[in-house]
Amino acid sequence: MMVxxxxxxxxxxVHKVVEEHSxxxxxxxxxxGLVIMWNDGVKVRFLGNPTLNATDMYIEEDCNVFCLTYIYGHI
Structure with missing residues (x-):
């Protein structure tokens, strides 16, 4: 996973540089601008539409599942 x-x-x-899973x-x-990329064996399910400021997603690889929250901006 890379953000x-x-x-x-x-x-x-950007599309010339990123992989197919992005x-x-x-x-x-x-x-x-924001790019989220992941490996072929990883499944990503976004909770809502990703934005530059916040993104919530479930990440699944084999039998491992976790939630990842990304936050960017002024507090």
Whole structure:
């Protein structure tokens, strides 16, 4: 599992770099952008639509399952 924050690139460039198992949140101009990538044997189920600021997901690999929450921004 890999999360890249502030990719700051247009989607066409990001899609050239990322693997097939990924989710991309578009950058706005030259700021923001998020890419979540995972291995072939991993199943990911998002709880809601991922955003740059927060993402909740269930991750499953073989018989292991866990919840991952990603938070980014000002508190």
């Amino acid at each position: 890249l924050v502030e990719t700051k690139n247009i989607d066409s460039f 989710f991309v949140v578009s950058a706005k101009g030259t700021s923001g």
